[in-house]
Amino acid sequence: GENVEQHPSTLSVQEGDSAVIKCTYSDSASNYFPWYKQELGKGPQLIIDIRSNVGEKKDQRIAVTLNKTAKHFSLHITETQPEDSAVYFCAALYSGGGADGLTFGKGTHLIIQP
Amino acid sequence: DAGVIQSPRHEVTEMGQEVTLRCKPISGHDYLFWYRQTMMRGLELLIYFNNNVPIDDSGMPEDRFSAKMPNASFSTLKIQPSEPRDSAVYFCASSRQGRQPQHFGDGTRLSIL
Numbered sequence: 001g002e003n004v005e006q007h008p009s010t011l012s013v014q015e016g017d018s019a020v021i022k023c024t025y026s027d028s029a030s031n032y033f034p035w036y037k038q039e040l041g042k043g044p045q046l047i048i049d050i051r052s053n054v055g056e057k058k059d060q061r062i063a064v065t066l067n068k069t070a071k072h073f074s075l076h077i078t079e080t081q082p083e084d085s086a087v088y089f090c091a092a093l094y095s096g097g098g099a100d101g102l103t104f105g106k107g108t109h110l111i112i113q114p
Numbered sequence: 115d116a117g118v119i120q121s122p123r124h125e126v127t128e129m130g131q132e133v134t135l136r137c138k139p140i141s142g143h144d145y146l147f148w149y150r151q152t153m154m155r156g157l158e159l160l161i162y163f164n165n166n167v168p169i170d171d172s173g174m175p176e177d178r179f180s181a182k183m184p185n186a187s188f189s190t191l192k193i194q195p196s197e198p199r200d201s202a203v204y205f206c207a208s209s210r211q212g213r214q215p216q217h218f219g220d221g222t223r224l225s226i227l
Binding site: 032034036041042043044045046049089093100101102103104105106107 | 118147149156157158159162170173205207214215216217218219220221
């Protein structure tokens, strides 16, 4: 089955700086890669996703890049703000027309220092 | 639009008791997923349904766990008998046929004493 590794487990950055979280996956058939943000006491909320036919996707201050050859993908957050503090999860799955369960990384606790 | 609704939000019970967690998916979504989140193992898939039919239950840890989806708007995850190691946050998620993303509820925090 799929295995997703996520680094770092904790990331502390100064407000206004950029944050980068990296994930690798094992199954070359995986073709969908979402990123979720989880705040305390809440469920994971999708912030951005990318499919394997795209190398990069951007949504305001958030971007995701995908390197299919190396089987890794990254989340980039620019101009970080206090409300960006949360736990971020990457995930991967093979979506061959249906829908299967996501395989998640272990999460990154992002801390924005004022 | 209403999101995925889970109940109860918190459950504390003693070992050996039966526990039932409930989920209402987003209307129109054909897939429903149950996940479990622990510090040690992170978020892991337990089981998922398509059109109310269980498709993959390979993540269900033991026979003590069972899940049902009697109709398109309701699913249950039952643990009987419960054990302290079942303590975790259980999430339900749903998605449309053949499409991502999965939308998560806010979970049920389960504590087995």
